[in-house]
Amino acid sequence: MAEQDVAESNAFQGAITSADDLQAIQHCQNGDREAFRHLVHKYQHQVAAIMWKFSRDPVIHEEMIQDVFVEAFTSLPNYRPQAPFFHWLSRIAVRVGYRLWREQKQERKYPQVSLEDWDHIAEGADDSDRLASREAADILHRLLGQLPPRDRLVLTLRFVEERSVKETADLTGWSQTLVKVQTLRARSKLRKLFDKAQLKGEL
């Protein structure tokens, strides 16, 4: 696991900011707003892929992508080229997504797992299910939505996006120890969720 973490983290850090991006960033930092267009155009699909894990509502999803770029533009004066630009952008994206989950939790607006979903989850455990990708992703989203935002975030990054402890720590701004502890707690809560469903006969 440790070797895998190192390998993944090298791949993560390996991405560098291209000369084009650096030039656009410098122009933005010097007050040329239009140079930011190049960065939005180039990275919007990658940011969209990250934000799709946070909301599966197309309207909210698009708004969040916009929020990420607007926040990036505001923070651009603080950007230092030591960090790859997309890595820096991903941290903002995770922050925006996590904020949405916290707001939704406060407003008690989180997705419900239906009986049918639990059926699919149980079938999936036996590898006998033929769920479409989108449906499986929807169920995964609703399932993790039952957990508190911190647990949901750590499980999403670690096991859905398959990121290493180091990457997760970089993206969340948490220490690696906190990521490990939070992962254990989140797994325990998920296990309790399954146990509860099993007791109710849903799973």
Add this chain to the structure above:
Amino acid sequence: MNELRILQNLRDRARNDEAPPVDVTARVMARVRAQEVNGRELSILRPLEWLTAFSSAAAVAAGFLMVIGFQEWADPLIVFFLDIQ
């Protein structure tokens, strides 16, 4: 039942799920432009905010001094009126 196995199974089945295609460039640029205009308006208001803050602070200090001054000044008057009575 292993919770990770269930999670990984769902993840594997969801692997081909992709985010809907988006093009937010125009909207982001419009928001950035609006933000800059708002920022400029705010920066115009900033000196006025400082002026208001200084005026308020000066008014509080002046009020405080007035109360002290009034108390010092009122005492001889009271003595004078008491003497007349």
